[in-house]
Amino acid sequence: xxxxxHIGIAVxxxxxxxxxxxxxxxxxxxKTEEVESESVKTAFFSVGENKIELLEATNENSAIAKFISKxxxxxxxxxxxxxxxxxxxxxxxxxxxxxxxxxxxQGADNKLVCFVHPKDTNGVLIELCQEIK
Numbered sequence: 001x002x003x004x005x006h007i008g009i010a011v012x013x014x015x016x017x018x019x020x021x022x023x024x025x026x027x028x029x030x031k032t033e034e035v036e037s038e039s040v041k042t043a044f045f046s047v048g049e050n051k052i053e054l055l056e057a058t059n060e061n062s063a064i065a066k067f068i069s070k071x072x073x074x075x076x077x078x079x080x081x082x083x084x085x086x087x088x089x090x091x092x093x094x095x096x097x098x099x100x101x102x103x104x105x106q107g108a109d110n111k112l113v114c115f116v117h118p119k120d121t122n123g124v125l126i127e128l129c130q131e132i133k
């Protein structure tokens with residue numbers, strides 16, 4: 001694990017959340033993107049070396065919609081940058097962690113991603129992110 005890559009925040013309305021975070025961070029959103037495989041629209045902000053990712057569900061069956069219906073809006077996950085996602089996935093599996101996907105998948109912001117089940121991480125959803133070269 002290299003660093004915290006971003007913190008993901010689940011929101012009901014991406015446009016309203018972008019306005020809010022632009023004011024909070026005194027910075028503009030540098031990128032929006034739809035990730036069809038995850039049924040989300042995302043918006044990114046730079047905060048020093050780290051990022052904030054806002055996530056809005058695009059359908060009621062998405063993980064973000066289910067999260068918001070159970071827990072409300074708020075912090076959804078912490079993502080860590082890794083150099084070799086396959087190696088990290090194998091390392092974590094060998095340590096006994098449950099991964100939510102068997103293979104890395106295309107995520108937002110030009111990343112391969114994998115999630116670690118929150119039941120194994122004290123209730124925090126962990127995302128591994130590897131930059132696609």
